[in-house]
Amino acid sequence: xxxxxxxxxxxxxxxxGISIINCAYExxxxxYFPWYQQFPGKGPALLxxxxxxxxxxxxxxxTISFNKSAKQFSLHIMDSQPGDSATYFCAARVQGAQxxxxxxxxxxxxxx
Amino acid sequence: xxxxxxxxxxKVTEKGKDVELRCDPISGHTALYWYRQSLGQGLEFLIYFxxxxxxxxxxxxxxxxxxxxxxxxxxxxTIQRTQQEDSAVYLCASSFYGDSQxxxxxxxxRLLVL
Numbered sequence: 001x002x003x004x005x006x007x008x009x010x011x012x013x014x015x016x017g018i019s020i021i022n023c024a025y026e027x028x029x030x031x032y033f034p035w036y037q038q039f040p041g042k043g044p045a046l047l048x049x050x051x052x053x054x055x056x057x058x059x060x061x062x063t064i065s066f067n068k069s070a071k072q073f074s075l076h077i078m079d080s081q082p083g084d085s086a087t088y089f090c091a092a093r094v095q096g097a098q099x100x101x102x103x104x105x106x107x108x109x110x111x112x
Numbered sequence: 113x114x115x116x117x118x119x120x121x122x123k124v125t126e127k128g129k130d131v132e133l134r135c136d137p138i139s140g141h142t143a144l145y146w147y148r149q150s151l152g153q154g155l156e157f158l159i160y161f162x163x164x165x166x167x168x169x170x171x172x173x174x175x176x177x178x179x180x181x182x183x184x185x186x187x188x189x190t191i192q193r194t195q196q197e198d199s200a201v202y203l204c205a206s207s208f209y210g211d212s213q214x215x216x217x218x219x220x221x222r223l224l225v226l
Binding site: 036042093099100 | 153203213
């Protein structure tokens, strides 16, 4: 089953707080897990990505945690800022293919 | 450099009409993807082009949808006999070959079928 399930659908966090978005998958033939950020009226842009042989990747305030046995991965945004308000999509690449399967998206709002 | 461009940015059409959506990928990117983003939904893969290889059409929802890529650059997505359920944002992305994890998206074409 080539699906990625993302939660929550929407999330409101106070400025300075931690935003956490979760994704789960069933297909073990995924070999790459990127997160994309989309602002209104714009196309999604790659934010951060991880391979399944790594349990955590951090870039600035953004961290991906990956649990291979549970088939789950999550995005953590530390010290969340109003400028982080956007829609976030997790995705997974089908091994051997050149397409991404996307989650349903999470609309994140950071209150000042 | 220039990013992925798409035209038109908005398109309103009547049910039953045909529409053409255009995508100009980043120069040098040999891979091109089309996605559909319905309201409140994730991105749904439609089709993938790589160079002169046969495209991966596995995501096209019906035979009313088709796409072509001329000269390995510009791509056109055509929807024939549009239906109201075709209303969505159509996104195009491009990447270097083998680097599908790093796709660069255009701003999309917002299609509304009345």
